[in-house]
Amino acid sequence: MSTTKLNDMVSQTRRDILRMVHKVNSGHPGGSLGCAEFFVVLYNDVMSLKEGFDMDGIDEDLFFLSNGHISPVFYSVLARRGYFPVEELNTFRLIDSRLQGHPTTHEGLPGVRIASGSLGQGMSVALGAAQAKKLNGDNYLVYTLHGDGELQEGQNWEAIMYAAAKKVDNLITTIDLNGQQIDGATNDVLPMGSIKAKFEAFGWDVLEIEKGNDVEAIQKGMKDAKLKTGKGKPVCILLHTVMGHGVDFMMHTHAWHGKAPNDEQLQKGLAQNADTLGDY
Amino acid sequence: MKRYTYTDKKDTRSGFGDGLTELGRTNPNVVALCADLIGSLKMQDFINENPERFFQIGIAEANMMGIAAGLTIGGKIPFTGTFANFSTGRVYDQIRQSIAYSDKNVKICASHAGVTLGEDGATHQILEDIGLMKMLPGMTVINTCDYNQTKAATIAIAKHHGPVYLRFGRPVVPIFMPEDEFEIGKAIKLTEGKDVTIVATGHLVWEALQASEVLLDAHGIEAEVINIHTIKPLDEEAILESVKKTGCVVTAEEHNIFGGLGESVSRLLTTRLPKPQEFVGTQDTFGESGTPEQLMVKYGLNSKSIVSAVRKVIKRK
Incomplete structure (x- = not known):
């Protein structure tokens, strides 16, 4: 897909995110905005997807969102990829909605294969799905996304150790390196040292996308990552993003991790992101 | 009044192991996972016959529960094996979110439940697991009484769609139940x-x-x-x-x-x-x-x- 088209989608996704969290005055815009390019490229330019949705996802690529709090970006991209009506974004976090605060399978929302929100569990689930693909002789790939702060959860390191030991090489794990978590910068809350060195020490093939908010850079990085699959090692992408990207007053701070914009702030944010495909 | 006798004694965990072996032969979707307790869970026969369908996870029960949840995506029926303590309390949130809330078809098979685990002591003797598991919406909770019943239950739960907690034990106990089919939920x-x-x-x-x-x-x-x-x-x-x-x-x-x-x-x-x-x-x-x-x-x-x-x-x- 052309970069222009992808950038148009990114702009629309940012509008969706802002409008969703503003309407219910809750949700997590910061990380969602920072990952807008990644999600748009992944779902529209990288993954091989079948028409429609079934839970088993045989003969198609799978994606697992581990840091479930960035559900707004996930929902927007799923809806605009055709998994469910775009108008349903209107129901985000409302009673009786399929769009729960954190993604779940419980309400049967197409596109979601696991509940996430309690952090640190997504990689293990993805490993199981990747190993099921191998058992089924299914050569498609499994993708995941995790927050950098999320790596403080110990279960990740069980999964990281296992993935390399068992040569789960049909897995591409992306870490959203935005350097922020709820209580502040990750380097202040719990410095994690070199995440690259850690993954490499555990036996992963690691590559970096330095411009994690640049559609072209992501396209190239994902292509490179794909080429690294099937070679006996799990693949990790360190995606350098800016939390709150695309809305100037939300950028470079943890302040908008879990806070919705007010009416005025919404208008300011929307003015910075063109209505390219039509608001829901 | 009917009186029960027995001629043989066996541990219930052997019933699990033998049931799993039979499932390995009859149901190609059944896969097994273990967190470094193959011998205790009597899983070796299944492994010998189906090495490609067995996943040695190592001492990492949280990862095991997540992997089991993931294996269901693609149609597998995962049976996890470890002690009851490490099957429940240690991994409660993983079971809650990735298995129960996500409605994954995982069979959590737990040996060495209760005080009859014996000499290892209280760190390993969970007496709270039934409570923990029965509180999870959608979870089926089964506690079997002898070898025959455990074997039959192991086979039966593969046919049931949804998460199951199957609890059994370590000691050798009388075999007094017939080799009947097991009906979940039927006293x-x-x-x-x-x-x-x-x-x-x-x-x-x-x-x-x-x-x-x-x-x-x-x-x-x-x-x-x-x-x-x-x-x-x-x-x-x-x-x-x-x-x-x-x-x-x-x-x-x-x-x-x-x-x-x-x-x-x-x-x-x-x-x-x-x-x-x-x-x-x-x-x-x-x-x-x-x-x-x-x-x-x-x-x-x-x-x-x-x-x-x-x-x-x-x-x-």
Whole structure:
């Protein structure tokens, strides 16, 4: 897909995110905005997807969102990829909605294969799905996304150790390196040292996308990552993003991790992101 | 009154191992995972016959539960194997979010439940697992009583879609149940009686049968013993029908009286048929090191405790 088209989608996704969290005055815009390019490229330019949705996802690529709090970006991209009506974004976090605060399978929302929100569990689930693909002789790939702060959860390191030991090489794990978590910068809350060195020490093939908010850079990085699959090692992408990207007053701070914009702030944010495909 | 005898004794975990081996031969979607306890869980035969369908996870139970959830995506039926303590309390949030809430078809198979784990002591003797698991929406909870029942249950749960907690144990115990098919949620009436209903699960079922003989022979009390292998969903009608006749009930389980089978029965009777009930179980305590037999005696988990509870409950009728 052309970069222009992808950038148009990114702009629309940012509008969706802002409008969703503003309407219910809750949700997590910061990380969602920072990952807008990644999600748009992944779902529209990288993954091989079948028409429609079934839970088993045989003969198609799978994606697992581990840091479930960035559900707004996930929902927007799923809806605009055709998994469910775009108008349903209107129901985000409302009673009786399929769009729960954190993604779940419980309400049967197409596109979601696991509940996430309690952090640190997504990689293990993805490993199981990747190993099921191998058992089924299914050569498609499994993708995941995790927050950098999320790596403080110990279960990740069980999964990281296992993935390399068992040569789960049909897995591409992306870490959203935005350097922020709820209580502040990750380097202040719990410095994690070199995440690259850690993954490499555990036996992963690691590559970096330095411009994690640049559609072209992501396209190239994902292509490179794909080429690294099937070679006996799990693949990790360190995606350098800016939390709150695309809305100037939300950028470079943890302040908008879990806070919705007010009416005025919404208008300011929307003015910075063109209505390219039509608001829901 | 029917009296039960046995010619052979075996551990219930061997029933799990043999059931799993049979599933390996009959159901190509069954896969097994273990967190470094293959020998304890008797999984070696399955592994020998199906090496590609076995996943050695290492000592990482949280990862194991997540991987099991993931394996269901693609149509596998994962059976996880570790001790009951590490199958539940250690990984509660992983089970809650990735398995139960996500409605994944995972079979959590837990050995060495309760004090009969023995000498390893309280760190490994979970007495809270039934409570933890039965509180999870959608979770089926099964606690089997002997080798035959454990083997049959292992085979049966593969056919049931949805998360299951299957609890069994370490010690060698009498084999007294027939090699029947296992029906999830269906209570089994072992003896007919008119004076008291004894609802027992797991290792306490044999103790309940022993107690029923003493009650009849020494006290002239006719006890109706019901084997409740499925604690959730509970066979409410079977219990109500029996208690309607006997007018009182004793529940018996190798579990804390808080949160176990006894409380499930109590809730049922309170809402539908209020009758006196006594509880045989551990009294809100941790276990300790000792032989399984010593611990059963010390923690009141034997036929003697059931006899006392029955004599007490009958007086309250």
